[in-house]
Amino acid sequence: MEDAILAELFKEADFSVEELRTIGSLLKRVNLKKGDVLLSEGDTVLYTHFVYSGCLRTYFLDDAGKEHTLQFAIRDWWISDYTAFFTGDKALTNIECIQHATIYKLSRKHMEQLYLDIPAFETFFRKKLERRFMALQKRILGNLAQPAKDRYLSFVENYPDIQQSVKNYHIASFLGITTESLSRIRKELAR
Amino acid sequence: MEDAILAELFKEADFSVEELRTIGSLLKRVNLKKGDVLLSEGDTVLYTHFVYSGCLRTYFLDDAGKEHTLQFAIRDWWISDYTAFFTGDKALTNIECIQHATIYKLSRKHMEQLYLDIPAFETFFRKKLERRFMALQKRILGNLAQPAKDRYLSFVENYPDIQQSVKNYHIASFLGITTESLSRIRKELAR
Numbered sequence: 001m002e003d004a005i006l007a008e009l010f011k012e013a014d015f016s017v018e019e020l021r022t023i024g025s026l027l028k029r030v031n032l033k034k035g036d037v038l039l040s041e042g043d044t045v046l047y048t049h050f051v052y053s054g055c056l057r058t059y060f061l062d063d064a065g066k067e068h069t070l071q072f073a074i075r076d077w078w079i080s081d082y083t084a085f086f087t088g089d090k091a092l093t094n095i096e097c098i099q100h101a102t103i104y105k106l107s108r109k110h111m112e113q114l115y116l117d118i119p120a121f122e123t124f125f126r127k128k129l130e131r132r133f134m135a136l137q138k139r140i141l142g143n144l145a146q147p148a149k150d151r152y153l154s155f156v157e158n159y160p161d162i163q164q165s166v167k168n169y170h171i172a173s174f175l176g177i178t179t180e181s182l183s184r185i186r187k188e189l190a191r
Numbered sequence: 192m193e194d195a196i197l198a199e200l201f202k203e204a205d206f207s208v209e210e211l212r213t214i215g216s217l218l219k220r221v222n223l224k225k226g227d228v229l230l231s232e233g234d235t236v237l238y239t240h241f242v243y244s245g246c247l248r249t250y251f252l253d254d255a256g257k258e259h260t261l262q263f264a265i266r267d268w269w270i271s272d273y274t275a276f277f278t279g280d281k282a283l284t285n286i287e288c289i290q291h292a293t294i295y296k297l298s299r300k301h302m303e304q305l306y307l308d309i310p311a312f313e314t315f316f317r318k319k320l321e322r323r324f325m326a327l328q329k330r331i332l333g334n335l336a337q338p339a340k341d342r343y344l345s346f347v348e349n350y351p352d353i354q355q356s357v358k359n360y361h362i363a364s365f366l367g368i369t370t371e372s373l374s375r376i377r378k379e380l381a382r
Contacts, residue, residue, distance in 0.1 A: 060332050060335070060336055062336045066336075068332060068335040068336045069335075070328060070331065070332055070335075082321075082324060082325060082328065083328065083329070086321045086322075086325060087325070119310045119313070122310070122314060123306065123313060125317065126306075126313055126316065126317045126320065129317065129320035129321065129324055130273075130277045131277075132324055133273060133320055133323055133324055133327065134273060134274045134278070136324065136328065136331065137327065138274070139331060140261065140327065140331060140334070141251050141259060141261055143331070143334050143367065144251070144260075144261075144367045145251055145253045145259045173335070176335045
């Protein structure tokens with residue numbers, strides 16, 4: 001992994017030069033084009049991925065064939081089917097590239113090794129998990145307590161540059177509303 | 192903290208006897224009666240709490256005065272306003288005791304110290320966060336993809352013994368449905 005990218009990725013962490021080199025040697029670059037599938041339902045999930053550029057989407061396909069968007073990942077996010085990645089179960093979700101992306105993958109095996117060898121590496125991911133935990137709680141509260149318009153405004157605030165890359169039905173399926181409701185909300189806000 | 196409770200709490204962790212003693216000395220017992228308020232919106236949140244017995248509930252009060260239940264915590268769960276606890280911001284939620292409880296509180300300051308002194312302590316909470324992260328993702332997917340009846344069944348599965356302690360509007364406000372819908376679902380399932 002390139003030194004500049006590595007330094008940016010771990011800017012909040014407190015690693016020695018040698019530790020940073022060890023970690024960087026285990027992160028493998030992958031280039032994806034729009035439409036590429038990173039993970040499919042039923043896959044064994046051995047990797048988590050750091051998004052350096054582009055945009056990916058995790059979605060769940062229900063029995064009726066409807067897509068539900070669990071997550072978008074843009075620059076600086078990590079993405080995987082985390083339940084499968086953490087537990088070893090098969091993936092329940094799908095991850096596709098929705099805008100040409102450069103990502104770096106890290107295997108669970110290497111991650112476990114780094115947790116043991118470099119305490120600051122575990123601190124880095126414990127803090128990441130805290131932030132993701134807060135974001136998910138905020139989303140659940142939003143789903144319970146906020147009208148769709150406010151949830152849409154939160155989405156735009158959280159992902160300011162994403163609207164160019166994603167289709168309307170991606171956003172609608174993230175917010176749990178129909179594309180018609182999304183259009184109505186946008187028209188209302190444009191007035 | 193009592194040795195037997197301490198051993199149970201950290202049964203999955205790999206601590207030495209001395210480490211376990213250090214951790215136990217920092218966990219302070221608190222007894223709560225039904226109706227006691229552990230945390231209120233606007234509070235500074237200095238503690239997280241391990242529930243040894245009883246039941247607590249985190250809820251958010253919206254502008255219209257409606258309660259939205261974010262979390263229930265029964266034996267073996269940890270509870271706090273985590274966003275406030277992690278960031279130092281003021282609490283946005285309220286936590287009340289809904290069934291006589293014995294809990295053990297641990298301060299953020301002590302937690303940070305334990306993260307530094309005992310790497311296995313950070314591993315323990317990193318794994319806890321992974322599990323909570325998975326549970327929250329599952330709940331979000333459920334809210335997006337499942338009808339209310341299935342979400343209710345998941346709730347009953349996740350909290351098998353909770354129905355005695357909680358009011359119908361607690362459960363309804365956790366599932367994001369009205370108490371009337373909850374009654375309808377129960378009647379349907381009883382048939």
